[in-house]
Amino acid sequence: MQGDRRNTGISYSVTPVTAARWARLADFFGPSGAYALLAGAVLYAAENRAAVVEGYPVDTTLRRPGASGLFTGTLRLFTAVGFTIARARSPERPVVQRIVGPCKAG
Numbered sequence: 001m002q003g004d005r006r007n008t009g010i011s012y013s014v015t016p017v018t019a020a021r022w023a024r025l026a027d028f029f030g031p032s033g034a035y036a037l038l039a040g041a042v043l044y045a046a047e048n049r050a051a052v053v054e055g056y057p058v059d060t061t062l063r064r065p066g067a068s069g070l071f072t073g074t075l076r077l078f079t080a081v082g083f084t085i086a087r088a089r090s091p092e093r094p095v096v097q098r099i100v101g102p103c104k105a106g
Contacts, residue, residue, distance in 0.1 A: 012045040012050045035077060038078065039081050041053070042082070046100040054097050055078050056089075057075045057094065058072060059074075059092045059094060061075075083096035084097065
Protein backbone atom coordinates (compact mmCIF):
# COMPACT_ATOMS: atom_id res chain seq x y z
CA MET A 1 0.00 0.00 0.00
CA GLN A 2 1.30 3.44 -0.89
CA GLY A 3 0.47 6.72 0.80
CA ASP A 4 -0.08 9.99 -1.04
CA ARG A 5 -0.14 13.33 0.74
CA ARG A 6 -1.56 15.59 -1.99
CA ASN A 7 -3.57 18.69 -1.27
CA THR A 8 -6.82 16.65 -1.30
CA GLY A 9 -5.87 15.00 1.96
CA ILE A 10 -4.02 11.82 2.68
CA SER A 11 -4.94 8.91 0.45
CA TYR A 12 -3.67 5.38 -0.06
CA SER A 13 -3.81 3.01 -2.98
CA VAL A 14 -3.77 -0.74 -2.64
CA THR A 15 -0.99 -1.68 -5.02
CA PRO A 16 -0.71 -4.89 -6.98
CA VAL A 17 1.36 -7.80 -5.78
CA THR A 18 2.65 -10.69 -7.82
CA ALA A 19 0.34 -13.61 -8.52
CA ALA A 20 2.84 -15.85 -6.76
CA ARG A 21 2.64 -13.75 -3.59
CA TRP A 22 -1.19 -13.81 -3.63
CA ALA A 23 -1.02 -17.60 -4.00
CA ARG A 24 1.32 -17.89 -1.00
CA LEU A 25 -0.88 -15.56 1.07
CA ALA A 26 -4.01 -17.51 0.12
CA ASP A 27 -2.30 -20.76 1.10
CA PHE A 28 -1.29 -19.27 4.44
CA PHE A 29 -4.51 -17.41 5.33
CA GLY A 30 -7.09 -19.68 3.67
CA PRO A 31 -10.06 -18.65 1.55
CA SER A 32 -10.88 -15.54 3.57
CA GLY A 33 -7.27 -14.37 3.63
CA ALA A 34 -7.58 -11.83 0.82
CA TYR A 35 -10.60 -10.28 2.55
CA ALA A 36 -8.72 -10.03 5.85
CA LEU A 37 -5.66 -8.51 4.18
CA LEU A 38 -7.69 -5.90 2.29
CA ALA A 39 -9.76 -5.04 5.36
CA GLY A 40 -6.51 -4.68 7.31
CA ALA A 41 -5.09 -2.36 4.65
CA VAL A 42 -8.20 -0.16 4.92
CA LEU A 43 -7.90 -0.09 8.71
CA TYR A 44 -4.20 0.79 8.48
CA ALA A 45 -4.92 3.65 6.09
CA ALA A 46 -7.71 4.98 8.32
CA GLU A 47 -5.51 4.81 11.43
CA ASN A 48 -2.85 6.80 9.55
CA ARG A 49 -5.26 9.65 8.68
CA ALA A 50 -6.00 8.62 5.09
CA ALA A 51 -8.99 10.21 3.42
CA VAL A 52 -9.44 7.68 0.62
CA VAL A 53 -8.24 4.17 -0.21
CA GLU A 54 -8.20 3.31 -3.90
CA GLY A 55 -7.89 -0.03 -5.67
CA TYR A 56 -7.73 -1.35 -9.22
CA PRO A 57 -9.50 -4.74 -9.30
CA VAL A 58 -10.73 -6.86 -12.19
CA ASP A 59 -14.47 -7.46 -12.72
CA THR A 60 -14.68 -11.22 -13.18
CA THR A 61 -18.38 -11.06 -14.14
CA LEU A 62 -17.38 -9.50 -17.47
CA ARG A 63 -14.23 -11.46 -18.19
CA ARG A 64 -12.54 -14.47 -16.65
CA PRO A 65 -8.85 -13.62 -16.48
CA GLY A 66 -6.09 -16.12 -15.94
CA ALA A 67 -4.27 -16.32 -12.61
CA SER A 68 -1.81 -13.61 -13.63
CA GLY A 69 -4.72 -11.25 -14.32
CA LEU A 70 -6.01 -11.49 -10.76
CA PHE A 71 -3.00 -9.96 -9.02
CA THR A 72 -4.89 -6.72 -8.33
CA GLY A 73 -7.82 -8.52 -6.71
CA THR A 74 -11.42 -8.90 -7.83
CA LEU A 75 -14.22 -6.36 -7.83
CA ARG A 76 -16.26 -8.75 -5.69
CA LEU A 77 -13.56 -8.72 -3.00
CA PHE A 78 -13.30 -4.93 -2.96
CA THR A 79 -17.07 -4.41 -2.81
CA ALA A 80 -17.28 -6.92 0.06
CA VAL A 81 -14.88 -4.68 2.01
CA GLY A 82 -16.98 -1.58 1.30
CA PHE A 83 -15.40 -0.10 -1.81
CA THR A 84 -17.54 1.51 -4.54
CA ILE A 85 -16.73 2.11 -8.20
CA ALA A 86 -15.36 5.63 -8.65
CA ARG A 87 -14.64 5.48 -12.37
CA ALA A 88 -13.80 2.92 -15.03
CA ARG A 89 -10.53 2.68 -16.89
CA SER A 90 -12.22 -0.01 -18.97
CA PRO A 91 -15.39 -2.06 -18.43
CA GLU A 92 -13.54 -4.92 -16.72
CA ARG A 93 -10.99 -2.76 -14.86
CA PRO A 94 -12.80 -0.24 -12.63
CA VAL A 95 -11.16 2.10 -10.18
CA VAL A 96 -12.71 1.63 -6.74
CA GLN A 97 -12.54 3.83 -3.67
CA ARG A 98 -13.47 3.72 -0.05
CA ILE A 99 -13.72 6.92 1.96
CA VAL A 100 -12.11 6.37 5.35
CA GLY A 101 -11.69 9.91 6.65
CA PRO A 102 -12.43 13.55 5.93
CA CYS A 103 -11.12 14.98 2.65
CA LYS A 104 -9.15 18.18 3.13
CA ALA A 105 -9.23 20.96 0.58
CA GLY A 106 -5.84 22.46 -0.03
